[in-house]
Amino acid sequence: MNRNVLDTYDIRLLSALQQDDALSLQCLAELVSLSASQCSRRISRLKAKGYIQKQVTLLNPQAVGLDVEAFVTVSLDNHTPDSATHFKEAILK
Numbered sequence: 823m824n825r826n827v828l829d830t831y832d833i834r835l836l837s838a839l840q841q842d843d844a845l846s847l848q849c850l851a852e853l854v855s856l857s858a859s860q861c862s863r864r865i866s867r868l869k870a871k872g873y874i875q876k877q878v879t880l881l882n883p884q885a886v887g888l889d890v891e892a893f894v895t896v897s898l899d900n901h902t903p904d905s906a907t908h909f910k911e912a913i914l915k
Contacts, residue, residue, distance in 0.1 A: 827871075829859075831854055831855075831856055831864065832864060832868060832873075834853065834854040834855075835850065835854050835861060835864055835865065835868070836855075836868065836873065836874070837849055838853050838854060839865070839874070843877050843878075847862055848872070849862050896909075
């Protein structure tokens with residue numbers, strides 16, 4: 823995507839949305855010095871052109887009981903379908 827297509831207002835909008843996607847159109851409009859309807863049209867265009875891929879909610883890991891995150895590397899002695907099945911069964915216990 824060609825970055826030159828984005829103007830100052832688009833960049834301000836994207837920055838504000840990346841910080842807090844739950845902002846109302848009126849709040850966004852005040853932040854970027856546009857009307858709410860102009861913000862709405864620009865956001866729709868940015869989505870249609872692929873600049874905004876999706877909108878997500880970031881959860882508080884501790885609040886939802888996900889206090890620990892671990893990355894583990896596992897090596898198996900052999901890579902047969904039976905050993906893979908046995909391994910999957912063992913970790914699901």
